[in-house]
Amino acid sequence: xxxxxxxxxxxxxxxxxxxxxxxxxxxxxxxxxxxxxxxxxxxxxxxxxxxxxxxxxxxxxxxxxxxxxxxxxxxxxxxxxxxxxxxxxxxxxxxxxxxxxxxxxxxxxxxxxxxxxxxxxxxxxxxxxxxxxxxxxxxxxxxxxxxxxxxxxxxxxxxxxxxxxxxxxxxxxxxxxxxxxxxxxxxxxxxxxxxxxxxxxxxxxxxxxxxxxxxxxxxxxxxxxxxxxxxxxxxxxxxxxxxxxxxxxxxxxxxxxxxxxxxxxxxxxxx
Amino acid sequence: xxxxxxxxxxxxxxxxxxxxxxxxxxxxxxxxxxxxxxxxxxxxxxxxxxxxxxxxxxxxxxxxxxxxxxxxxxxxxxxxxxxxxxxxxxxxxxxxxxxxxxxxxxxxxxxxxxxxxxxxxxxxxxxxxxxxxxxxxxxxxxxxxxxxxxxxxxxxxxxxxxxxxxxxxxxxxxxxxxxxxxxxxxxxxxxxxxxxxxxxxxxxxxxxxxxxxxxxxxxxxxxxxxxxxxxxxxxxxxxxxxxxxxxxxxxxxxxxxxxxxxxxxxxxxxxxxxxxxxxxxxxxxxxxxxxxxxxxxxxxxxxxxxxxxxxxxxxxxxxxxxxxxxxxxxxxxxxxxxxxxxxxxxxxx
Numbered sequence: 374x375x376x377x378x379x380x381x382x383x384x385x386x387x388x389x390x391x392x393x394x395x396x397x398x399x400x401x402x403x404x405x406x407x408x409x410x411x412x413x414x415x416x417x418x419x420x421x422x423x424x425x426x427x428x429x430x431x432x433x434x435x436x437x438x439x440x441x442x443x444x445x446x447x448x449x450x451x452x453x454x455x456x457x458x459x460x461x462x463x464x465x466x467x468x469x470x471x472x473x474x475x476x477x478x479x480x481x482x483x484x485x486x487x488x489x490x491x492x493x494x495x496x497x498x499x500x501x502x503x504x505x506x507x508x509x510x511x512x513x514x515x516x517x518x519x520x521x522x523x524x525x526x527x528x529x530x531x532x533x534x535x536x537x538x539x540x541x542x543x544x545x546x547x548x549x550x551x552x553x554x555x556x557x558x559x560x561x562x563x564x565x566x567x568x569x570x571x572x573x574x575x576x577x578x579x580x581x582x583x584x585x586x587x588x589x590x591x592x593x594x595x596x597x598x599x600x601x602x603x604x605x606x607x608x609x610x611x612x613x614x615x616x617x618x619x620x621x622x623x624x625x626x627x628x629x630x631x632x633x634x635x636x637x638x639x640x641x642x643x644x
Numbered sequence: 645x646x647x648x649x650x651x652x653x654x655x656x657x658x659x660x661x662x663x664x665x666x667x668x669x670x671x672x673x674x675x676x677x678x679x680x681x682x683x684x685x686x687x688x689x690x691x692x693x694x695x696x697x698x699x700x701x702x703x704x705x706x707x708x709x710x711x712x713x714x715x716x717x718x719x720x721x722x723x724x725x726x727x728x729x730x731x732x733x734x735x736x737x738x739x740x741x742x743x744x745x746x747x748x749x750x751x752x753x754x755x756x757x758x759x760x761x762x763x764x765x766x767x768x769x770x771x772x773x774x775x776x777x778x779x780x781x782x783x784x785x786x787x788x789x790x791x792x793x794x795x796x797x798x799x800x801x802x803x804x805x806x807x808x809x810x811x812x813x814x815x816x817x818x819x820x821x822x823x824x825x826x827x828x829x830x831x832x833x834x835x836x837x838x839x840x841x842x843x844x845x846x847x848x849x850x851x852x853x854x855x856x857x858x859x860x861x862x863x864x865x866x867x868x869x870x871x872x873x874x875x876x877x878x879x880x881x882x883x884x885x886x887x888x889x890x891x892x893x894x895x896x897x898x899x900x901x902x903x904x905x906x907x908x909x910x911x912x913x914x915x916x917x918x919x920x921x922x923x924x925x926x927x928x929x930x931x932x933x934x935x936x937x938x939x940x941x942x943x944x945x946x947x948x949x950x951x952x953x954x955x956x957x958x959x960x961x962x963x964x965x966x967x968x969x970x971x972x973x974x975x976x977x978x979x980x981x982x983x984x985x986x987x988x989x990x991x992x993x
Contacts (some may be wrong), residue, residue, distance in 0.1 A: 534727060534729065536725045536726075536727055536729040537729050537731065539694075539696050539716075539723075539725070539729070540723065540725060540729035540731075541731075541742075542695075542696065542715070542716040542717055543694055543695075543696070543716045543717070543721060543722065543723040543800075544717075544722075544742055544743040544746060544790070544794070545717045545743050545745075545746025545747060545794070546717055546746050547715065547717060548715075550746075554745075555731055558731075558733040559732060559733065
């Protein structure tokens with residue numbers, strides 16, 4: 374009993390430390406977004422009269438439009454990934470399509486530095502005259518979101534008994550209908566988590582955005598980087614823009630956390 | 645209703661043969677049980693009839709229509725799986741009505757029929773529950789309900805009772821039989837349990853290594869087994885098989901005992917005696933020793949040892965009172981109850 378109590382104490386201290394490490398920058402950024410440039414010079418200043426100047430400037434600078442573009446890219450990327458990824462994950466799980474190599478090799482592209490892939494994307498974008506639009510960016514994001522979503526869902530499909538699909542086929546449905554009506558509903562929780570996870574991946578990407586959509590179609594992370602000007606870093610405005618980027622991810626993380634662990638541990642749905 | 649025929653149905657994965665050129669007929673309205681040890685190809689045969697497994701060669705017909713190339717959905721068969729395969733996200737009523745979605749039956753009618761079937765199976769109060777809220781026996785009945793609602797040409801059962809406990813299995817067995825007799829739908833049932841096969845079937849198909857070992861009524865298969873395999877597989881406790889020689893009037897068992905057995909054949913044979921046909925009598929000079937007695941209520945299974953060989957006898961509780969472990973006994977059987985098999989081919993003589 375005593376050892377158990379001690380373990381709880383240690384765990385508590387660990388969690389509080391982690392909370393401080395993660396939470397401190399967020400608190401600092403939130404405070405900074407309401408400070409004037411003069412107040413920003415004193416990082417320890419906690420009590421001050423908040424100003425909305427930074428937020429007004431950020432809106433004026435088109436951060437919300439950039440956030441809209443980021444959201445559009447993430448939505449399209451995730452929609453394609455969810456449809457193609459769930460079908461791919463099912464055939465890999467159930468029909469062993471592509472063998473073991475595909476099952477584990479699907480994430481192989483993740484070990485490549487994005488710099489290797491970005492040049493072909495940029496060249497293709499120039500050739501097809503879609504450079505500095507969202508189209509090449511969506512393709513670039515698919516290159517890492519689709520494999521991750523697929524890999525994530527394989528574990529969930531593994532736990533769906535094969536006989537469910539077979540039963541539906543005997544009950545009068547085609548393979549595809551059986552998948553849609555019977556198999557897919559069993560992995561809805563996993564699919565929901567995969568969608569949020571994929572959305573976050575796309576939303577957070579800066580590297581591809583910086584190179585494929587540098588100016589007129591700039592997405593949120595690129596626009597945030599724009600506050601690092603030749604006059605110096607506009608800390609207050611950048612903080613406000615960072616909050617615009619962070620808040621949706623925080624909300625998503627809240628919903629995803631439990632399923633994320635489940636997906637990584639191979640989908641522990643029990644029947 | 646439906647008649648199912650298999651003609652030269654063969655299934656192989658690469659060089660491994662699972663089912664070897666089967667020719668089988670399942671007459672309209674009959675209850676046929678495919679029985680055999682694990683890996684004998686009985687489940688694969690059922691899955692080929694369902695269309696879940698393609699045949700390597702041969703044809704399958706249902707009501708004289710060739711269904712070999714058809715998808716399961718187009719074969720008009722209903723199947724109950726071992727794990728019931730109930731749809732976890734649907735309620736009992738929705739599970740039962742599910743096949744009607746494929747036939748685009750109006751929702752109100754589907755709901756009404758599902759309710760009627762649920763009630764006929766004693767599930768009337770449970771229609772809004774999800775499968776995980778049901779007991780094993782109730783889940784099993786939902787699976788049967790879902791098979792019934794389609795009014796299929798053929799019912800296929802893949803070991804549907806093996807997940808139930810012993811008592812429930814016996815109860816469900818008779819319910820299943822009653823439903824089949826009431827509906828008169830041709831049924832094909834797979835099990836590895838010979839007792840289940842004996843009690844359920846109009847006709848038994850005993851399979852071994854992808855081939856048919858014997859087809860017949862349970863009484864025929866039990867009473868006149870075609871081979872040592874069938875003789876020892878069907879019946880519990882299993883048949884005693886004794887190697888020995890025949891001289892026309894007497895059987896000289898290799899274990900050193902001789903019994904009168906008139907037969908035209910002479911030479912090496914295998915003689916099979918069902919445990920209930922092996923009579924035991926107390927005799928201090930007898931060749932056998934009682935090594936174990938298992939009381940089964942009105943009867944008992946008595947294990948005997950004769951010259952290092954184990955024999956089994958089933959005796960009534962009356963004569964049992966005189967016996968105890970370690971007793972020397974005499975063993976005998978009615979010559980008409982003996983089954984003679986060829987010593988090399990192990991086929992019936």
